Each structure stands twice: as structure tokens, then as C-alpha cells.
Amino acid sequence: MPPKRQKTSAVTVYTRVKEYKDIFHVDNGLFFCNYCDLSVEWKHKSTIDAHCTSKKHLSQQKLYIANERNKNQQTLRKDGTISQAPTLCQIYLFRVFNKHLESLKTIFDLKPISIIMDETSDNCARSVVNTLFVFHTHIKLVSVNFLEQVNNSTIGQTLLPILTFYNIPLNLSCLFLSDSAAYMKKCYRNVLKPIILQLIHLPCIAHILNLIGETWRDFSQFSLLKTFLAKIKDSFVKSPARKARYITHLRMNEVALPYKIPLSNKTHWNS
Template sequence: MLTKRTTPYTRQKEFPGTFNVLNNTLVCLFCGHSVSWEHKVSVTTHTYNVLSVAESKKTVVNDLVKAFVEANIPLEKVNMLQPFLRKHCREEDLKDFFREKTVSIIVDETTDSRARSVVNILFSYRNNTRLVAVDYLDNVNNVTIGQLIIRTLIEWSIPFSFPRLLASDSAAYMKKSYRELLKPIMPQLLHSPCLAHILNLISLAWTSIPHFDLVKTLLANIKKTFVLTKARRARYLLFLSRNGVQNPASVPLSVATRWNSWFGMAFYVNDYYQYLRISIWKGKKMILMK
């Protein structure tokens, strides 16, 4: 029986991690469909059905892995099943879900183990995000990216007036593709560059400013001193311990693909500069004495 206190929010609390409330509507996090919240039996039935489907998918994955292991087939060979799966497994359910929906588009370009450019396109609608296209491009630029997005929208029966948001990295070609190819035919589309990528570009840019050349050279030389010399790192830790340093730690060497590691090394060198200077000087003195 519906009481005055029953609302979509109270139903959401009764089924934690299963539903979200959007515009006073109870929306399933698993399938993205709205659910009648007035009667608890309706919510319970939907929850049971959707969790059963999720569990069955998990069972399929586990059974597939088990079958490959028992047959002594490397899991990397699972990609060879793609033609078979595409022929005999239906994708229409996923296409029906996104068809004519106000989707958000997520685009990301990466490289595979063979250094080929791979572009992944995902659609997101009501907290449901799915991979809908994977394409290998010989040339990644504003034109090829725009063409791929437009072709994907057409294949998934999504009118150009429906997409609302394009999320991508902050690469120049992505911005140009949005500005010159996508925006003219989808004026309602907004572009949201990845904030983390923007911060990464800023962090990489400021280290190239001439004012920091001395710091860069210092860190590069320290890294060169320690990176391939395990014995020298051990002597340095022993030197710290003998000079009263509590819990001595080795130099956190910077990694080119992780700019925050550069800051970590810079802060460390700032704190331990005198120890590093004396330790390296003594190491060179020992070499000269030999």
C-alpha cells in the first residue's frame, strides 16, 4: 500500500546500489530503464530479473574462461571467436536501447600491442555506458575522427539532433574535429575535454620552460647516477642510515609517462639534497682511489 512517505528516494534506499533517481523517476543502474516505484513488488520483481541477467552474464564469462583453461587454449585466442560471435550473437538489444536516445559520446584514441591506432567510441545514456565501436585508423586526424563518429551515429540510428555531449581528450585534432565537422551538423552538441589530460599537458609544458633547465638537468643527472646501479642505491641507503635518517628511502626516480613522478623526485631531492651531494661525492672519490 502506498503511504505518504513513499517516494522514489525511499525506494532507492530500500535497494542500495541498484537504482538511481532522475527527475523524480526511479531508474535501474543495470539496464537504464525507469521502474514503477509506487508498488514494492514491481521494484522487487525488476531487481530479481535484472540481477538474474547480470548473474547469467557472469556465468557465461566464467564458463568461457574455464573452457579455455581446461582445453589449454591461451585466453588471447578468444579474439579469434569474434567472427563467430558476431554471426550468431545478437547485438540488436543494445542497438534498441540506444536507438533515438539523447546519448553522450565518449571518444578515446590509444595504441595496441602492435602500435596501431585504435579509436574506441562509447555511448552513455542514463548511467549506462557501453562500448559501441572499435576501429583501427591508419591516420588519426580531425577528419577521420569526425567521419568515424558520424558513421557510428548513423549505424546506431541516432539522429544528429539527439547527441548532447562529446567527451574526449584535449588533443588538437579532437578539438578541430568538433569545431569544424561535428558542431556544424550538431549545433546542440557540447564538447567536454578531459580535465586530467589538460592538467597533464600543462604539467608537461611548464617543465620545458627555460627557467627550469637547471632543475631538469640536476634531476636527469641524479636519475642517471642511480637508475642502473643497484649497488650504488644500496650504499646510499646505508649512508642515510649511518647519518641518522629514520626509515631511509631510495630516490623515487621519475618515469616519463607519469609526470607526477617528476614532482615526487623533485620534492625528494629538495629534502635530501645535502645527503645526495655528499653520497655521490664519496662514491666518485672511492672510484678515483681505485
């Protein structure tokens, strides 16, 4: 008789959370009961079921539901309108955020993802690094980190814990997309590639096109052409009559569909 085939669908702490929706959550890789606030061993279904039917769990569940009802009565007004911003921030934001985080974890759990990283600055001039994960049609912002220093090693130090947090094995990530800044390239070469061997670096095409555009604009050999275009623009913008004469001229020379003269616009041509 052939040996019994093993089940192929792997049970993880996240699939368990899905199975026991609203009863358990994952915290630091541990399977936590929402009601009892203690970790439960998740590998065996029988252990979880035993916990869920235990006296302690059932009484905690009752207490939790009663508390929730009380809270809702405090936050919802009699006429059913929504609470003020401070209440929403203190009570709801945290819960909504955690829920969102859990759904992100479910999307990317154990998946071969692509990573997008870019740096920007906020209105307090702090460096902010945004990390996005891509898997099939899912493109999600998964982390926003404020860095005191931005260089190849701090970018690497930012990314690796994010991969661990979302349960992405290092042998699964396949693509790293960033701008062509020297520290990003160095981060790929010296920090990420030695750890994630199959990782490919893709410099962002939008950033490259922008760089080419900037270079052309400041290219000294084009100064004569720039002056020429500016003078044409000046002579047409300030004279509607000249514009009309230009169209007439085109018609007289048998241009079937005469258009207005295209004028250069140095701030728009690369945007």
C-alpha cells in the same frame, strides 16, 4: 467528453524486437524474421501476429529448430566439452557478436548520450579510433574503426554513421569528449557542432594533466633543480648508512614521526 488520450510509449522497431524476442531482429532498420529471413512490417501488431501464425512461418520455424539441433550435435562433443577455437569462431562468435550488438542498441536507442572518441594504434601500426557511448551508468565501447588517415573530417565521417546505426537522433547527443589534439578540436568546431547544435566539447582532463606533466619535465629553467634532486637521490640510494643517519638526525631534532627521505622519480611523478 474529453478526447481519448493517446498512448505515450512510442513503438519502435527495437521495442518490437523486445516484444518478439528470439523471433525477430533488426537489420538496417528493417524488422526481420529469424526463421523466414524476410522483412515484416512492424508498426501494426496484427501484421506481425498474422505472420507468426502463417503456415510458411511455422514450417520455417520447425526447419530452423531442427537445423540448430543438428549443428549443436556437430559442435558439442559426446563428453559435453566445448568445441575447438576454429569451430567457436566460425559458428558461435558471429552469433554472440550480433547478440551483443543488439543489446548495445537497446541500451542507447533514442537516448541523450555522451560521446567519447580517442585514437590509438594497434600492433600493426594502424590507426584505430575507439568510440564509446555514455548514458547514465552505461559506458560502452560501441565501435572500433581502422582509419587510413586521421584528421578532423575522417573522425566526423566515422562518428556520424555510428550515431545513425545506434538510432541516436542528432538533437539528443549532448557531450563530445576527446583529447585536445588539433584535429579533434577542429572536428568538433567544423564538422560536429554545425550538425549537432547543442553539442558541448569537453577536453579530457587526464590528457591535459599529462601534457602539463610533460611540459614541467622538459622545462629548461628547472634543469638546476633536476640536477640537485638527482644528486640527493644518488647520495642516499647508494648509502644505507646515510639513510639511517638522516632518520637519527630527524629524531635528534624532535621530529615525532621521522620518515625516510622522499626521493624524486622522474618516470613516476606523472603516472
